[in-house]
Amino acid sequence: MYSEKVMDHFTSPRNVGEIENADGIGEVGNAKCGDIMKIYLKIENDIIKDVKFKTFGCGAAVATSSIATEMIKGKTIEEALKLTNKAVVEALDGLPPQKIHCSVLAEEAVKAAIEDYKKKHNKQ
Amino acid sequence: MNKRIYLDHSATTKVKPEVLEEMLPVYTEYYGNPSSIYSFGREAKKLVDQARMRVAKALGALPEEIFFTAGGSESDNWVLKGVSYANKNRGNHIITTSIEHHAVLHTCEQLEKEGFEVTYLPVDNYGMIRIEDLKAAITDKTILISIMYANNEIGTIQPIEEIGKIAKERNIYFHTDAVQAIGNVKIDVKAQNIDMLSLSAHKFYGPKGVGALYIRKGTKIANLITGGGQERGRRAGTENVPGIVGLGKAIELATENIDSYNEKLLKLRTKLINGVMEKIPYTRLNGHPEKRLPGNANFCFEYIEGESLLLNLDMKGIAASSGSACTSGSLDPSHVLLAIGLPHEIAHGSLRLTLGDENTEEDVDYVLEVLPEIVQRLRDMSPLYEKVKGGK
Ligand SMILES: Cc1ncc(COP(=O)(O)O)c(C=O)c1O
Numbered sequence: 001m002y003s004e005k006v007m008d009h010f011t012s013p014r015n016v017g018e019i020e021n022a023d024g025i026g027e028v029g030n031a032k033c034g035d036i037m038k039i040y041l042k043i044e045n046d047i048i049k050d051v052k053f054k055t056f057g058c059g060a061a062v063a064t065s066s067i068a069t070e071m072i073k074g075k076t077i078e079e080a081l082k083l084t085n086k087a088v089v090e091a092l093d094g095l096p097p098q099k100i101h102c103s104v105l106a107e108e109a110v111k112a113a114i115e116d117y118k119k120k121h122n123k124q
Numbered sequence: 125m126n127k128r129i130y131l132d133h134s135a136t137t138k139v140k141p142e143v144l145e146e147m148l149p150v151y152t153e154y155y156g157n158p159s160s161i162y163s164f165g166r167e168a169k170k171l172v173d174q175a176r177m178r179v180a181k182a183l184g185a186l187p188e189e190i191f192f193t194a195g196g197s198e199s200d201n202w203v204l205k206g207v208s209y210a211n212k213n214r215g216n217h218i219i220t221t222s223i224e225h226h227a228v229l230h231t232c233e234q235l236e237k238e239g240f241e242v243t244y245l246p247v248d249n250y251g252m253i254r255i256e257d258l259k260a261a262i263t264d265k266t267i268l269i270s271i272m273y274a275n276n277e278i279g280t281i282q283p284i285e286e287i288g289k290i291a292k293e294r295n296i297y298f299h300t301d302a303v304q305a306i307g308n309v310k311i312d313v314k315a316q317n318i319d320m321l322s323l324s325a326h327k328f329y330g331p332k333g334v335g336a337l338y339i340r341k342g343t344k345i346a347n348l349i350t351g352g353g354q355e356r357g358r359r360a361g362t363e364n365v366p367g368i369v370g371l372g373k374a375i376e377l378a379t380e381n382i383d384s385y386n387e388k389l390l391k392l393r394t395k396l397i398n399g400v401m402e403k404i405p406y407t408r409l410n411g412h413p414e415k416r417l418p419g420n421a422n423f424c425f426e427y428i429e430g431e432s433l434l435l436n437l438d439m440k441g442i443a444a445s446s447g448s449a450c451t452s453g454s455l456d457p458s459h460v461l462l463a464i465g466l467p468h469e470i471a472h473g474s475l476r477l478t479l480g481d482e483n484t485e486e487d488v489d490y491v492l493e494v495l496p497e498i499v500q501r502l503r504d505m506s507p508l509y510e511k512v513k514g515g516k
Contacts (some may be wrong), residue, residue: 010435016505030468031508034429034449034457054507058448060429062505101293 002059002094007064014070015112017052024117028108035061035102037109041070043117046077055107067091077114083107091097128441129487133327133419133480134276134304135445140329140481143373147331150366158363159354168365175372179336181322184312184378191337191355196303196324199337200270201229202300202359203320207268207344208240208377211297214266219244221253222463223280224272228301229459241265250412251280251464258290268297273305273321277447277460277476278411279420288317297343303327303335305376307385308417319343323375325367329481330374334367385481389418392479392488396421397494404499406512410464410474419479424466427509428473430457430501431506436498442491447474462466469508 002010008037019040029035035057042050050072053065068088074078085103087109089095130138139147150171156164158172173187180187192201208218219231232242243261245253253271262269269291284300291298299320302311307328313321320343325334335383335515338347339358351360378385401407406426425433430446437444447458449472456462457471477491503509 007435010432011439013505018510020147031472032467034468034472037509054505054510056427056506056508057429059435061429062432 001096002063003095005067005091005093006060006063008018008097009066009092010059013053013062013066015052015066015073016054018054019050019052022052024113024120026109026112026114026116028112029057029061029105031056034058037061037105039065039109039113041113042108043077043118048072048075048077048080057102058099060095060102061105063092064088064095064102066111068106068110072110077079077117079108081114083110126441127490128443130443130482131477131479131487131491132443132445134338134417134476134478136277136326136332137151137329137480138482139331139370140377142377143330143370146373147366147370150369154365159352168363172363172365173370178372178376179323182306182311182375183338184314186340188356189338191339191359192363192371192411193335193337193359194333195335196225196229196301196322199322199324199335200225200301202337202348203232203322203345204228204231204235204268204270206348207297207299207320207343207497208235210344210346211267215263215267216264217241217243217263218270219243219245219258219261219266220267220270221247221272222249223251223275223277223460225276225301225303227301228272245271247280247463248402249465250264250415251275251278251410252412252415253282253287255283255286255290258287262290262294262296263271266294267301268295269292269298270301273300273302273311273359274308274417275460276304278422278464279304279416279478280412281415282307284318285316285345290439291319292317304417306375307382308419310379310382313338313340318439320345325371325374328374328378329369331370334364334371336371356508386418389479392483392485393418393421395485396477396488396491399488400495403492403496408470410461410466417478420467421477421479423475423477424461424470425473425475425503426470426500427512428499429505430472430474431446432491432502433473433475435453436502437495440498442494445476445478447476448472460491 022040023043024041027038040052051069055065085107088103156168158169176187319340321338326332410422431449461471
């Protein structure tokens with residue numbers, strides 16, 4: 001049911017963990033629905049120097065968080081804000097239809113973390 | 125890693141060699157249509173009759189009270205629709221439970237759309253109905269009580285005999301979905317006052333796509349599948365003779381060996397449940413501690429989600445199932461886990477392991493070796509667990 005790419009990111013997720021004193025943290029989803037994603041960012045000069053995630057959820061939730069962190073690492077925050085759920089799905093070689101919402105969560109988690117950074121650093 | 129361990133016997137089982145052995149010649153030698161009058165047909169008819177005798181014996185019923193169907197779902201559909209339609213003049217009320225299989229629940233929903241009224245009895249934290257609730261739900265309009273014998277997810281076994289007694293006193297038909305119970309508990313439809321009972325061969329080491337419905341003589345029930353005159357005019361369609369033969373052999377074996385099967389599974393299950401509860405913190409056992417199917421273990425591991433758990437177990441060669449939303453194909457976790465009062469977030473982290481014939485102590489040891497690591501790995505990845513570790 002899942003592509004090899006999804007299974008690869010599920011079995012060896014990239015960038016799992018937390019960042020102490022992160023510059024931005026985004027948490028989306030809720031436990032009731034069975035998915036929560038939390039993304040931590042380390043940002044220097046508006047560039048994402050490091051990113052980590054923690055996810056409670058299904059295989060697709062873990063894989064979308066993992067690949068999203070890979071896709072934004074080293075990017076400027078402006079570039080990272082352009083990450084779409086569609087790009088996440090494509091990078092994973094597709095997702096089953098009922099799992100598309102996981103890619104939406106990944107996009108939202110990245111955006112929420114950047115918003116948090118902007119708020120904390122008065123960049124609004 | 126090519127070790128494979130099957131721990132999903134409530135989903136389906138492997139056909140026993142003795143069963144297959146009786147089925148094979150039916151495909152190639154005794155392939156006649158049981159309705160034909162020449163020798164080919166008579167041979168096939170004899171095999172169907174023999175299977176009917178075996179099913180009747182296993183249930184304490186008469187052979188003429190057994191009707192073959194295409195499985196548990198058809199048997200459940202037949203009872204609910206057939207009894208409702210045939211007894212409309214007496215009333216329009218059905219009593220069932222909130223933890224039935226969807227074959228019952230979705231059929232009830234359809235009947236509600238047609239004007240029937242359905243009471244879904246709640247269950248306690250162990251998944252048991254309360255007899256007082258049943259008594260209180262009965263009205264003059266009640267025509268059918270349909271309560272499953274044993275639950276397919278959490279394994280809880282209902283007080284069938286008590287229910288049967290009440291139904292009889294109140295002169296209401298009593299149906300039980302015994303799909304999960306056959307071969308695990310002793311059934312006697314007469315002593316237990318069961319009027320109708322559904323069963324499905326693939327849950328007790330028989331073939332898929334064949335089942336039966338026991339209908340007590342004299343029960344008013346309309347036909348579901350109409351057409352030819354098979355099954356004494358009650359269920360149309362050329363009989364699935366190889367399947368029926370397999371069902372007959374499988375139910376004979378399952379009921380003959382009930383005591384040794386129970387003993388074997390109980391031993392393995394005790395070891396499995398104790399081991400899991402001991403090794404994995406923040407875990408709960410779902411279902412009744414004693415009144416449950418001998419092979420059923422159902423847990424919730426807090427802070428993790430069931431599908432991730434299943435994928436990880438599959439990579440280690442372990443086949444299991446879960447009631448999480450992601451595996452149920454909807455946004456909500458299993459209706460059974462919600463009915464026993466679990467919050468959504470905990471129900472998402474459920475794991476069902478159902479033991480069977482070919483499982484061994486080594487299989488249980490292997491699960492106890494790999495499961496704690498998998499749960500820990502997923503918890504380490506979970507933002508919910510972080511909060512627990514940090515002292516909430
Ligand atoms: C309790 C119960 N009822 C009915 C069914 C449906 O049986 P079948 O798959 O033979 O249609 C099942 C099978 O999962 C079951 O567990």
